[in-house]
Amino acid sequence: xxxxxxxxxxxxxxxxxxxxxxxxxxxxxxxxxxxxxxxxxxxxxxxxxxxxxxxxxxxxxxxxxxxxxxxxxxxxxxxxxxxxxxxxxxxxxxxxxxxxxxxxxxxxxxxxxxxxxxxxxxxxxxxxxxxxxxxxxxxxxxxxxxxxxxxxxxxxxxxxxxxxxxxxxxxxxxxxxxxxxxxxxxxxxx
Amino acid sequence: xxxxxxxxxxxxxxxxxxxxxxxxxxxxxxxxxxxxxxxxxxxxxxxxxxxxxxxxxxxxxxxxxxxxxxxxxxxxxxxxxxxxxxxxxxxxxxxxxxxxxxxxxxxxxxxxxxxxxxxxxxxxxxxxxxxxxxxxxxxxxxxxxxxxxxxxxxxxxxxxxxxxxxxxxxxxxxxxxxxxxxxxxxxxxx
Numbered sequence: 001x002x003x004x005x006x007x008x009x010x011x012x013x014x015x016x017x018x019x020x021x022x023x024x025x026x027x028x029x030x031x032x033x034x035x036x037x038x039x040x041x042x043x044x045x046x047x048x049x050x051x052x053x054x055x056x057x058x059x060x061x062x063x064x065x066x067x068x069x070x071x072x073x074x075x076x077x078x079x080x081x082x083x084x085x086x087x088x089x090x091x092x093x094x095x096x097x098x099x100x101x102x103x104x105x106x107x108x109x110x111x112x113x114x115x116x117x118x119x120x121x122x123x124x125x126x127x128x129x130x131x132x133x134x135x136x137x138x139x140x141x142x143x144x145x146x147x148x149x150x151x152x153x154x155x156x157x158x159x160x161x162x163x164x165x166x167x168x169x170x171x172x173x174x175x176x177x178x179x180x181x182x183x184x185x186x187x188x189x190x
Numbered sequence: 191x192x193x194x195x196x197x198x199x200x201x202x203x204x205x206x207x208x209x210x211x212x213x214x215x216x217x218x219x220x221x222x223x224x225x226x227x228x229x230x231x232x233x234x235x236x237x238x239x240x241x242x243x244x245x246x247x248x249x250x251x252x253x254x255x256x257x258x259x260x261x262x263x264x265x266x267x268x269x270x271x272x273x274x275x276x277x278x279x280x281x282x283x284x285x286x287x288x289x290x291x292x293x294x295x296x297x298x299x300x301x302x303x304x305x306x307x308x309x310x311x312x313x314x315x316x317x318x319x320x321x322x323x324x325x326x327x328x329x330x331x332x333x334x335x336x337x338x339x340x341x342x343x344x345x346x347x348x349x350x351x352x353x354x355x356x357x358x359x360x361x362x363x364x365x366x367x368x369x370x371x372x373x374x375x376x377x378x379x380x
Contacts, residue, residue, distance in 0.1 A: 055345065058344075093285055096282060155249065
């Protein structure tokens with residue numbers, strides 16, 4: 001049975017454990033074993049100091065990822081217009097390791113529309129780039145996030161799954177997650 | 191001469207080209223050849239459609255990274271409390287590829303202090319985690335960003351370089367960048 005690492009800002013939610021369990025159950029129905037960050041064996045009480053604890057968690061998460069065959073990333077915007085950076089690091093690392101990566105977002109907007117929806121005013125600069133009122137260039141590639149994210153998914157044949165979740169289920173709606181599982185099942189069966 | 195990929199939100203700045211040239215000049219003084227995203231050979235006018243253009247840029251940037259021996263990432267917070275996600279993807283990918291990665295931030299704050307400085311009120315939940323007023327857990331590891339970022343740098347023996355830049359030089363101050371070059375020179379000489 002192939003193992004899938006379930007990456008996302010899920011770990012920061014108050015119901016992180018329940019959400020992880022729900023995702024793992026869904027994985028089983030598609031023939032996969034799901035692993036979440038909470039699966040690591042790590043006794044933080046034995047590690048002195050905050051910084052050393054953080055480093056230990058990094059190593060333990062990396063070990064979990066090493067033990068998995070592929071990953072499904074929740075890429076719903078978190079704490080800003082883009083996906084959670086911890087998730088994006090893991091996505092990059094897995095792809096660098098040659099392991100497939102699928103991703104979903106519970107925001108249906110394109111990156112540029114999301115920037116606009118956050119109240120930014122976009123104009124076009126002398127080189128034809130969209131720029132914010134701070135003069136920062138904005139991506140306009142009909143992608144849901146930074147082009148390294150959507151580009152990486154596309155390059156593997158798993159374009160970003162976009163789903164419009166209800167606002168109160170922004171991080172917990174599993175429609176896009178299940179769509180990723182379906183795609184993975186098709187890919188690994190063939 | 192070793193090649194270093196210069197990753198960062200620099201590409202979104204109005205003076206991206208000048209900043210890239212300044213970084214490349216500094217690289218030379220430390221014995222490295224610096225490559226920036228603008229170095230790719232890509233005629234976007236020949237690629238039809240926004241999405242396809244974005245994917246083409248992804249592939250071209252990946253090619254540049256493949257051609258480099260290591261990377262220096264600008265990890266100054268961008269569009270929120272954390273580093274630019276495109277940069278973080280590249281960092282993860284390079285490390286997954288087994289290539290060293292150094293990083294600097296022009297914000298001296300820890301992640302938790304930055305969240306507080308953005309106006310969030312932090313309390314402690316029943317499990318002892320710091321949580322924001324939205325109930326989202328916050329990291330408190332005396333790190334400058336998400337633990338996957340600082341942890342990855344630490345794991346390679348290149349802890350995050352933190353520098354307090356003047357606000358008007360938040361993305362252009364090269365003190366931290368030059369500190370990374372010094373560390374890289376020491377490492378690769380030995």
